[in-house]
Amino acid sequence: MNHQRTKWTLSSVSLFVLFLLLSALLLLPLFAIILGSLKPSTELLRFGLNLNIDTAVMSFKNYISLFKDPFYFTWYKNSIMITVLFTVLSLLFSSMVGYGLAVYKFRLRNVIFALVLVVMMIPLEIIMLPLYKLMISLHLMDTLWGAFLPFVVAPLPIFFFRQYVSGLPKDFLDAARVDGCTEIGIFLRIMMPLMAPAFSSMAILQALGSWNNFLWPLIVLKSNEMLTLPIGLSTKLTPYGNNYDILIAGSVLAIIPILLFYIFFQKYFIEGMTAGGVKG
Incomplete structure (x- = not known):
């Protein structure tokens, strides 16, 4: 012993x-x-x-030099606003779509899910021009909404939520319907608490992707007061490379929000990723 x-x-x-x-x-x-x-x-x-x-x-x-920049805190605020709005809206709508594909049986359900998987394989560069024209027609150029709205309902979180919900017990749904609960009520009151680990896991991934996003905001945002933090810091570089010190200092400060976000949600991260990857 x-x-x-x-x-x-x-x-x-x-x-x-x-x-x-x-x-x-x-x-x-x-x-x-x-x-x-x-x-x-x-x-x-x-x-x-x-x-x-x-x-x-x-x-x-x-x-000190970074804080003296008149636009630095504006860039920081823009990045936080875009990240928060994108993460919240993406989790809400993507979870709804994934929940619908996992729970409800309807015609073309498998076809829609197959299309979701196909869209996952399409790189941004292929659809960049149509999205750019769409932002112009919707008058969303140089706005915070235009920087994230086209990607609110993305295939990856839809796939993740669909797989996660497929592994949850469905007895709660039948019991709620017997008690007279509406379908929206079932999703909001019963399924969302059960999907908390999935929400936490996907919140980290979506927030990290939005915070570090560079290419699409670079295309959509034009004025200095609308830039996000990664783009704003990149404007500090000169052809002579004499501002790398300020760029690195800004990068260190840019790590803080995502680090705090991960610490807050890491309790559920592994559980949600594991369950979403093996169930269904």
């Missing part, structure tokens, strides 16, 4: 040390970026990003 307990203890310690080393290895690039944000551009051009801690050249001047 003691031998078995010792064996389990050694295994636990070995796994702990292994994961600790892997975590440190994965955090080294982030640590290098944080150090780089405190160094002047000349140091970055000479030595690149490194783990050298040189207090003689390190300071918060990059962050």
Whole structure:
């Protein structure tokens, strides 16, 4: 018994040390970026990003210069607004579509689901021009709505929610219908709480994708006051590459919202991804 307990203890310690080393290895690039944000551009051009801690050249001047930019906090606000609106609307409408494909039996259901899978294989570059013309006709150019509205109902979250709902018990639905609950009430009051892990998992993925989105907002947004954070920071670069220090400092600050978002939802992330991937 003691031998078995010792064996389990050694295994636990070995796994702990292994994961600790892997975590440190994965955090080294982030640590290098944080150090780089405190160094002047000349140091970055000479030595690149490194783990050298040189207090003689390190300071918060990059962050001060960034905060002095009249549009920086506007870009930050735009990115937060787009990310929040996109994530909420995408989760709401995509979950409805996935729920409908998983629960209701109707003609062409399998055909619609097959089309969803086909659309997943189409890259953005192919549909970029039609979407651009659509934004012009809807007068959504250079607006926050135009930066995310075409992608609110996307095939990936539809597929994910459909797979997740397919693995949930359907007895609750029949009991709710017997009690006189409407279909909308069933979805809002019964299914949405059961889909909480799926919502958390997809919220992280959708928010991360929206926060880092660069290509489509670059096409739609034109004026400085409407730019998102990734595009706004890219305007800081010059042909001589003398603003990499400010760009790196802005990148460090851009990590904070997504990091907090992940910490808040990580409790359900693994559960939701695992269930959505194997059920159905």
